[in-house]
Structure formats: C-alpha cells, structure tokens
Amino acid sequence: MWKSSLRIVKPRDLAEALELISAGGKPVAGGTDLFVRLRKGVESPQFLVYIGELSELRVLEEKEEGLVIGAAVTHAELLSSPLTEKFPILRLALRTIGSPAIQAMGTIGGNVVNASPAGDSLVPLYLLEAKVQLCGPEGERELPISDFILGPGKTALRPGELVRSVFLPFLDGSPYPYFRKVGRRRALVIAVASLGALIWTEGGRVKKARLALGSVAPTVIRPKEVEEALVGRPIDPEAWRDLVPLLSSATKPISDLRASADYRRKVAGSLLLDLAQSLQNRR
Amino acid sequence: MLLRFRLNGRPVEVDVPPGRRLLDLLREDLGLTGTKEGCGEGECGACTVLVDGKPRLSCLTAAIQVEGKEVLTIEGLAKDGKLHPLQKAFIETAGVQCGFCTPGFIMAAYALLLVNPKPTRQEVREWLSGNLCRCTGYEQIVEAVLRAAEELSR
Ligand SMILES: Cc1cc2nc3c(=O)[nH]c(=O)nc-3n(C[C@H](O)[C@H](O)[C@H](O)COP(=O)(O)OP(=O)(O)OC[C@H]3O[C@@H](n4cnc5c(N)ncnc54)[C@H](O)[C@@H]3O)c2cc1C
Ligand code: FES
Ligand code: FES
Numbered sequence: 001m002w003k004s005s006l007r008i009v010k011p012r013d014l015a016e017a018l019e020l021i022s023a024g025g026k027p028v029a030g031g032t033d034l035f036v037r038l039r040k041g042v043e044s045p046q047f048l049v050y051i052g053e054l055s056e057l058r059v060l061e062e063k064e065e066g067l068v069i070g071a072a073v074t075h076a077e078l079l080s081s082p083l084t085e086k087f088p089i090l091r092l093a094l095r096t097i098g099s100p101a102i103q104a105m106g107t108i109g110g111n112v113v114n115a116s117p118a119g120d121s122l123v124p125l126y127l128l129e130a131k132v133q134l135c136g137p138e139g140e141r142e143l144p145i146s147d148f149i150l151g152p153g154k155t156a157l158r159p160g161e162l163v164r165s166v167f168l169p170f171l172d173g174s175p176y177p178y179f180r181k182v183g184r185r186r187a188l189v190i191a192v193a194s195l196g197a198l199i200w201t202e203g204g205r206v207k208k209a210r211l212a213l214g215s216v217a218p219t220v221i222r223p224k225e226v227e228e229a230l231v232g233r234p235i236d237p238e239a240w241r242d243l244v245p246l247l248s249s250a251t252k253p254i255s256d257l258r259a260s261a262d263y264r265r266k267v268a269g270s271l272l273l274d275l276a277q278s279l280q281n282r283r
Numbered sequence: 284m285l286l287r288f289r290l291n292g293r294p295v296e297v298d299v300p301p302g303r304r305l306l307d308l309l310r311e312d313l314g315l316t317g318t319k320e321g322c323g324e325g326e327c328g329a330c331t332v333l334v335d336g337k338p339r340l341s342c343l344t345a346a347i348q349v350e351g352k353e354v355l356t357i358e359g360l361a362k363d364g365k366l367h368p369l370q371k372a373f374i375e376t377a378g379v380q381c382g383f384c385t386p387g388f389i390m391a392a393y394a395l396l397l398v399n400p401k402p403t404r405q406e407v408r409e410w411l412s413g414n415l416c417r418c419t420g421y422e423q424i425v426e427a428v429l430r431a432a433e434e435l436s437r
Contacts, residue, residue: 006302008347028345035343036324048302050347076337099413100394101331101338 071109136161291359328414380418
C-alpha cells in the first residue's frame with residue numbers, strides 16, 4: 001500500500017498544474033504505472049499533481065492535418081471514439097493493453113512518459129510518426145516521438161514540463177495495418193516482443209513499408225534497413241524470408257525475467273513472416 | 284479533504300486524506316468490505332468497482348480521483364433484498380467457490396453488460412482476462428455471465 005499521507009493536489013487548470021509541477025510535484029493521470037511504483041517503493045515524490053481531469057489535457061480533436069489527442073485521454077476512450085477510425089493501427093495496438101479496467105484508467109500521456117520499450121501505444125506512435133506536444137514554464141514545444149523517448153523510462157521532458165497532447169498526422173492512402181504482440185499471458189502481459197507495421201501495396205508488391213518493434217531494444221525501434229529492403233517485394237512470406245536476419249540484427253534485446261535476448265530476436269523474426277502471411281491472406 | 288461523491292446511488296461526504304486508496308476508503312472508512320484486495324498492483328481484478336459506469340481498480344485509485352463521481356460496488360447491486368441477475372447466476376453455476384474473486388468478477392461483468400448487453404462467450408472471456416480466480420477454472424464464471432446477460436435482456 002502507498003502511504004495515505006501522500007499528498008495529492010488537484011489543480012483547477014493547466015496553468016496551476018504547471019506551477020505545482022515546477023514546485024516539485026509529480027504528475028499523475030490514470031495512476032496505473034505511478035501507483036504501482038509508489039507501492040513498490042521505487043519512487044517517492046514530494047507530492048502528486050492529479051492532471052487526469054484537466055480539460056486542456058482531455059481534448060480529442062480532428063484538425064486539417066491530423067488528430068490531436070490530449071495527454072489525459074484514456075485508451076478506452078480512444079478505442080471507442082469515431083475519431084480514431086482513420087488510425088486502425090492505433091486501435092489494433094491499444095486493444096492489447098492490460099484489461100478493460102487498465103484501458104479505462106490508463107492514458108496515452110502516461111504511456112508515452114513511461115517510455116517503456118514494451119509500451120503498446122508507442123509502436124503505433126512510431127509508425128504514424130507522431131509528435132509529442134509539450135508545455136512548460138518556458139512555453140510550448142513539439143518533438144517527434146522518436147526524439148522524445150530516450151531510453152527505458154527516459155524522455156526529453158524538462159523539469160516543470162508536461163505532455164499536453166500527441167499529434168497524429170493523417171497518412172497518404174490506406175496502408176495495411178498490422179500489430180501483434182507475443183507475451184506470456186493474454187491480458188496483462190508486458191510483451192516479450194511486438195511488431196507493428198503499415199504496408200502500402202501496389203500491383204501485388206510492397207510500395208512502401210513502415211515497421212516498428214517493441215520490447216527488443218531499449219526503446220521502440222524502426223528497422224529502416226528492413227523497411228527499405230521490403231520495397232518492391234512480392235507479398236509472399238517466402239520472398240521475405242531472407243530479411244529475417246536483417247531484422248534480427250536491427251534488434252538490441254535484453255535478457256530479463258520474461259525472456260532471453262535470443263528468444264526475443266527469434267520472435268521478432270517470426271513476426272515478420274506472420275506479417276507477410278497476414279498481408280497475403282487479406283481479401 | 285472533505286470528499287464528496289455518490290456511492291451506490293447515495294451521496295457520501297467523508298473527511299479523508301486525498302491520497303487514501305479508494306480500496307481502503309471503501310473497506311475501512313465506509314465499512315463496505317465486499318470489494319477485495321488481492322494483489323494491490325492491478326494484476327488480479329479483485330478490487331474492481333465501477334466509476335461513472337466504467338471499470339476501475341480501487342487498489343490503484345486515490346480518493347481524490349472519485350471526487351464528484353458515481354461509484355458502484357458489489358453492495359450496490361442487490362435491489363429491495365433481491366440479488367442482481369449476475370449474483371444469482373454466479374451462485375447457480377457454481378461460479379463462486381471460495382468467493383474471494385467474485386465481487387471483482389461481478390463488477391467487471393457488470394461493466395461489460397453496460398457496453399455490450401449480449402456478449403459472445405469469447406467476448407466474455409476476453410473482457411474478464413484481467414480478473415484472476417484460483418478456484419473455479421473460469422468456465423462456470425463465463426457461463427454465469429452469459430446466463431445473466433440472457434436473463435437481463437429478456
Ligand atoms: C496490470 C497492468 C497491466 C498493464 N498492461 C499494459 C500493457 O499491456 N501495455 C502497456 O503499454 N502498458 C501496460 N500497463 C502500464 C500502464 O497501464 C500504461 O502505461 C498506461 O498508459 C499509463 O497511463 P497512466 O495515465 O495510468 O499513467 P500514470 O501512472 O498516471 O503516469 C505514468 C508516468 O507518466 C507521468 N505522466 C503521466 N501523464 C503525464 C503528462 N501528461 N505529462 C508528463 N508526465 C506525465 C507520471 O508522472 C508517471 O511518471 C499496465 C499496467 C498495469 C498495472
Ligand atoms: S487488488 Fe487491485 S487488481 Fe489486485
Ligand atoms: S472462487 Fe476462489 S478465487 Fe475465485
């Protein structure tokens with residue numbers, strides 16, 4: 001149990017939240033990560049600032065170039081909003097997060113700042129080349145997701161800053177979306193490895209490919225060599241088989257309690273072939 | 284802080300530290316011991332309650348997060364001395380053995396039926412995947428939810 005004496009304050013608006021955070025408060029939104037860490041005693045912040053209901057962080061709004069998702073929007077809200085229909089890859093990945101309760105509590109902002117190599121919203125955000133929009137005492141700024149995430153639990157967030165929203169630019173065309181995570185238990189698995197992809201095809205061949213791998217390196221990675229090598233290939237697992245070693249060499253897995261580095265590399269390779277197969281099987 | 288929210292349909296006002304866990308607020312301060320603590324870390328679902336109609340783990344919720352909201356616990360399901368169809372179905376199918384996990388399962392199932400009144404067997408299984416039971420082997424629980432869904436939609 002975390003201490004009942006733990007101070008939590010609920011600011012009226014974003015400006016007050018930023019002041020409290022500059023004064024040493026730690027933000028909490030859904031609490032699905034932070035409260036677990038407090039319980040385990042790995043963190044002991046001075047006090048918490050509850051940002052989960054701030055209207056500025058609860059926006060979900062379509063703009064001309066894309067979708068703005070407020071940091072405190074929950075996974076469940078994203079899954080049920082018609083606004084995410086244009087981003088099927090986001091839905092495929094979010095659907096695999098925890099349990100319905102975790103989806104109803106956890107937020108996209110919390111998932112991003114957590115910067116876990118296994119963070120399931122991160123794979124689609126890397127694929128969609130999302131921008132993280134920050135606000136802080138010095139104003140607002142924006143970073144591509146791949147520059148925002150620096151390592152496990154490490155981000156480019158400066159002291160006093162909050163993630164305000166995540167921006168998803170619309171894609172050209174409708175690429176085939178793929179997401180699969182391999183783990184040990186269906187609901188609450190933090191993945192052993194995951195692969196997400198967006199594949200544009202033309203005349204039975206790959207026209208363009210974006211791939212993102214989770215849990216096989218300190219951050220989610222885009223294996224650019226494989227993406228490039230896929231261009232022009234027929235949609236047939238046999239024609240992709242020689243890329244498995246290339247994909248494996250792009251990974252930098254760690255061994256931990258959940259899986260060995262070698263196993264993670266193998267899983268990543270078979271996911272690539274599974275992607276080819278599911279692309280071939282589609283209507 | 285003076286915390287105001289609605290609990291099982293009635294307004295409540297309690298003086299509580301804002302960082303108190305909802306689970307402790309319910310069990311210790313308000314005497315509603317139906318909600319259980321299994322793991323305390325979000326992994327077992329025993330502490331599931333509904334907040335504004337959505338499932339929430341009370342072990343990972345601070346009191347301040349339910350300010351002004353509607354909280355529903357297992358104690359709020361029976362009406363006029365009659366069990367809720369979910370409660371009845373759990374008893375009939377032997378979905379309850381030691382019973383420790385039952386309130387969490389019933390609240391999670393209740394949340395499912397709010398958004399999907401006629402779930403398939405597979406949908407029930409998937410939805411309940413965040414709830415653990417050491418006794419029943421789950422099949423009776425899934426059966427109970429399907430039965431209750433049928434009764435409720437009659
Ligand atoms: C049982 C269980 C299963 C889980 N399963 C999965 C899973 O399958 N996949 C997955 O990806 N994750 C999983 N998680 C992790 C977690 O639920 C998600 O990462 C969730 O998105 C975190 O969001 P939150 O709002 O609850 O974060 P919080 O716990 O509120 O915050 C997390 C961190 O982010 C910071 N923070 C939050 N919002 C902001 C903001 N706007 N600006 C700056 N900092 C901020 C907090 O200070 C804290 O350090 C699981 C967790 C549990 C307990
Ligand atoms: S006690 Fe809350 S999920 Fe286990
Ligand atoms: S009935 Fe005993 S844990 Fe489920």
